[in-house]
Amino acid sequence: MKIVIRLLTLSVFTGFLFTACEGPVGPAGNDGLNGKDGLNGLDGKDANGSCVKCHNTANWQAKEDQYHLSKHYLGTSSSRNTKYCARCHTNEGFQEITSQGKFVVTNGIPNATRITCATCHTMTAFDFSGDTAAMILRTTSPVPLNYRKNAETTDFGKINNLCSTCHQIRGATSVNYTDSLGKVQPFDQLPFFPFVAGQDDQAPVKYQVGQSFSVHDGNQSNLFAGINGYEYAGQTYTRTWKHSANKCTDCHMNDYSATTKTGGHSLIVNEDACAACHGSDKLTPVQALIDAKRIELAELLLTRKVFKKTTNSSGVVSYGAVQSHDFYGTLFPTTQSTTKYATALANGNTVNPATGLVVYGNTVTMAADKDFALRIGREWKYGELGAAYNYGYINSELSKGVHNPVYALALLQKSIDWLKAN
Ligand code: HEC
Ligand code: HEC
Ligand code: HEC
Ligand code: HEC
Ligand code: HEC
Ligand code: HEC
Structure with missing residues (x-):
């Protein structure tokens, strides 16, 4: 209450200052005495x-x-x-x-x-x-990282913590599903995480329908800090690079340019301001290198049927993970079969007409599997899950590695190396 009153008093006060005075300017008066705050007696x-x-x-x-x-x-x-x-x-x-x-x-x-x-x-x-x-x-x-949902917090640095509260890995996107018997069951979308320290890369893991290890578009904070990628046992990772000590705002709120309409509160990087130190374009070579590694990794995952590749009508190529198991954890066959599997989780969310709120619920779809030719036919290894996750980590981060070229390259290269060796 005290704070509210104080804020209101100050609003009125500043509001007064903002209003330009009309009329001729009078002679300067003497300075007034310092005011006292009526609430706590401070100046x-x-x-x-x-x-x-x-x-x-x-x-x-x-x-x-x-x-x-x-x-x-x-x-x-x-x-x-x-x-x-x-x-x-x-x-x-x-x-x-x-x-x-x-x-x-x-x-x-x-x-x-x-x-x-x-x-x-x-x-x-x-x-x-x-x-x-x-x-x-x-x-x-x-x-507190959303996808981990525990009391542990990560300090990205003061202003970075503001941005990183949103620019982080997303976490759950749904709660309930209705199973084939009509029973409503709870479910968690990121069952594979957090990674366990000392995780065995060879350990088996089912990638089931309905589960997700998707990172979402806003992962910039983790890459910038060089954390929360899948790191292979026995490997060391360098987490820092030249700009690690910078704030998000040093680049995304740098000097505003009225010509290019970048910088300042546009949050778009004013790249002209980088020229003070960088004589040449630093971004294109880094982005080209990392994007080539990203595709090399995706193609390796495609070869072993962890990924599938789709090309849309405008010719844009994308890669996506293919489940090894159905919703109930039954292994998908690699040949055609009439057996019904829990192949998908249909979106059963509805809007309550009285409150306008979404009521969450997904329904398990039972059908013959049409994607048998794309299936791996065995459990994944954690090392494969990690490689697929690292692909998503870089792909959905959107800067093409600019936020930490050193860590980005290490995540991709070590995933490639592991897949080639295993
Ligand atoms: C460093 C810049 C900065 C300074 C200095 C500053 N303000 Fe603010 N102020 C802001 C910003 C930014 C907002 C938020 C605007 C919004 O929410 O739309 C704000 C909002 C406010 C509000 C609205 C209430 C609120 O919490 O949103 C009041 C009242 C206010 N300021 C009073 C003051 C007073 C009085 C001073 C001097 C003692 C002051 N400000 C100094 C930046 C500043
Ligand atoms: C995405 C978050 C974000 C949004 C949205 C945002 N700001 Fe800011 N603003 C910041 C950050 C971060 C700073 C820098 C604080 C610092 O460096 O001390 C800042 C600084 C400021 C300052 C003080 C610095 C200066 O140059 O005067 C003002 C005033 C301000 N913002 C006003 C606004 C107003 C008005 C809006 C809405 C039109 C707005 N901000 C929207 C994040 C934001
Ligand atoms: C409240 C959550 C939130 C906060 C806080 C936040 N962002 Fe965002 N940011 C978003 C979302 C959501 C989008 C995507 C908006 C869209 O596409 O509709 C976005 C988009 C962006 C983009 C995309 C490029 C563009 O043109 O704007 C940049 C860059 C960005 N944010 C930087 C920042 C920085 C830097 C900060 C901290 C100063 C920050 N954001 C704070 C949620 C947030
Ligand atoms: C932990 C924060 C967070 C949560 C939770 C989150 N998002 Fe986002 N989302 C972001 C940020 C940050 C971006 C912006 C990334 C960028 O544009 O660089 C974004 C971007 C997007 C985009 C792309 C925006 C564009 O303009 O291209 C879509 C679509 C989206 N989110 C949908 C969703 C949906 C649907 C949900 C809920 C199921 C959701 N998001 C939950 C942080 C979040
Ligand atoms: C060293 C400078 C630098 C720092 C520090 C930095 N960024 Fe970036 N950021 C960039 C550049 C450069 C791009 C790529 C812009 C492009 O491709 O046009 C980018 C891209 C992005 C994008 C995607 C923009 C889009 O159009 O979708 C988001 C979101 C973003 N940064 C958020 C952040 C956040 C949050 C932080 C702090 C954790 C941060 N950045 C720190 C330079 C920086
Ligand atoms: C104060 C000087 C300074 C400014 C300003 C600066 N940088 Fe840098 N940056 C460096 C130095 C030094 C290096 C490391 C040596 C090198 O690669 O040139 C570096 C390296 C980089 C790298 C890695 C290059 C590589 O090949 O691995 C990127 C990307 C980068 N900067 C982006 C930016 C962007 C984007 C901006 C503008 C928003 C910016 N820098 C502004 C000093 C600066």
């Missing part, structure tokens, strides 16, 4: 020195204009409001999980809005002699 702050630095019309307008160039603002996926998406894709969802320390929001949020200023920002203190970033950002705390 008030000199708003002109302290607040107006940020809170001035030109600065606010510039931030708005830049932000309107960002995918956060323009993107099609911002404002996905269902239970398993809202935490990263909506303003309300992010505020809920950060204020209450949760992994997912309690319910879908039908009226949720897209990511905006107040998603990342809130004023938490007004004495700007200390850590300014922490005072204006909603969170700078170490991040």
Whole structure:
């Protein structure tokens, strides 16, 4: 309550400052006495020195204009409001999980809005002699990783923790399924993780229908920190590179360029600003090298029927993992058969008409298997699962390895080496 009143008082105060005065300028008066805060008797702050630095019309307008160039603002996926998406894709969802320390929001949020200023920002203190970033950002705390769902947190560094709360591996996307007998059962989408330290690469593992080891698009934080890839036993991995000590914002909020409309709150890297140190294009060679390794790995996985390859109507090639086992853990045959298998998990989510909330439920589909020619016909090895996971880790990270060329290359190369040797 105290904080609310104080905020309101300050809003009125700053609001007054923002309104330009009309009329002729009078002679300068004497400085007033320092005000006392009526609530706790502390000195008030000199708003002109302290607040107006940020809170001035030109600065606010510039931030708005830049932000309107960002995918956060323009993107099609911002404002996905269902239970398993809202935490990263909506303003309300992010505020809920950060204020209450949760992994997912309690319910879908039908009226949720897209990511905006107040998603990342809130004023938490007004004495700007200390850590300014922490005072204006909603969170700078170490991040409980969503896909691990445990108390352990990872510290990506102050401002990076804000970005990494969303830019991380996604985690579960559903809860219940209805089995072939009509019974509703719980299920977890990432049963293979977290990786166990000292995992045996040769140990068998079933990749079943309905299970997923997908990383999702937002994995930038893990690659940048050089962590949470699948690491083979006995191998050492270098986690740092030249830019490891940088913040996400050093590149994604670097100087704004009105010409290229990049930098600042657009969150798009202003690559011209890199030229201060890099005479030549650093990105293209790194991205080409890593992308070639990514495809080399995918082709190896394709050869041993861990992956399949699809080419869409516009000629875009993609690779995807092929399940070895059906939903109930029965091995798929590699030849045609009339036996029915639990081949798929049909999306049975419905929307409650009264509340507008999604009710989760998937239904197991029983059918003859059409993909027999693509099946491996045995359990995977953990080393194969790891290689497939590392492919996804790089593929869905979207920077093509720029966020840590050293770790990205090691993950891909060591996966390739293991597959060739095993
Ligand atoms: C380093 C930049 C910066 C400084 C300095 C700063 N603010 Fe803010 N302030 C912000 C940002 C960013 C927001 C969030 C805008 C939003 O949510 O739309 C904000 C929001 C606010 C709000 C709205 C309430 C809230 O929590 O969202 C108030 C009130 C406020 N500031 C008052 C002040 C006062 C008073 C001072 C000086 C003591 C001050 N600010 C100094 C950046 C700053
Ligand atoms: C509330 C969750 C959330 C936070 C916090 C967040 N992001 Fe994002 N970010 C997203 C989502 C969701 C998208 C995809 C938006 C879309 O495509 O609709 C995205 C997209 C992006 C993109 C895509 C490129 C573009 O044009 O914008 C960049 C870069 C980015 N974020 C950087 C950052 C940085 C840097 C930070 C920290 C300062 C940050 N994000 C904080 C959720 C978040
Ligand atoms: C842990 C945070 C997180 C969760 C949970 C999450 N996402 Fe995302 N998602 C992101 C981030 C971050 C991006 C942006 C990556 C980028 O564009 O660089 C993104 C991007 C996407 C994109 C691609 C956006 C584009 O414009 O191309 C889609 C589609 C998407 N998410 C769907 C979903 C759905 C559906 C769910 C819920 C089942 C979900 N996401 C849950 C963080 C998350
Ligand atoms: C994706 C997260 C994110 C969003 C969304 C966002 N900001 Fe920021 N903003 C930041 C970060 C990070 C900083 C830098 C903090 C630091 O370096 O101390 C910052 C800094 C600022 C500052 C202080 C620095 C300066 O140059 O004045 C202001 C003011 C500000 N933001 C206003 C806004 C406004 C207005 C919006 C909405 C139009 C907005 N921000 C949206 C992350 C965000
Ligand atoms: C050394 C500079 C640098 C740092 C530090 C950095 N990035 Fe990037 N980031 C890039 C570059 C360069 C790209 C690729 C841009 C391109 O391909 O156009 C990129 C791409 C991205 C993308 C995909 C953009 C898209 O259009 O889909 C996201 C999201 C992103 N970064 C988020 C982050 C986050 C979150 C952090 C901090 C954990 C971070 N970045 C740290 C330079 C950086
Ligand atoms: C303060 C100087 C400095 C700035 C500014 C800078 N870099 Fe770098 N960067 C380096 C140094 C030094 C290296 C390591 C030596 C090398 O590869 O040139 C490096 C290496 C890299 C690498 C790895 C290159 C490789 O071949 O492995 C990438 C990628 C990169 N920088 C991207 C960026 C991007 C993107 C920006 C702009 C957002 C940027 N850098 C801005 C100093 C800088």
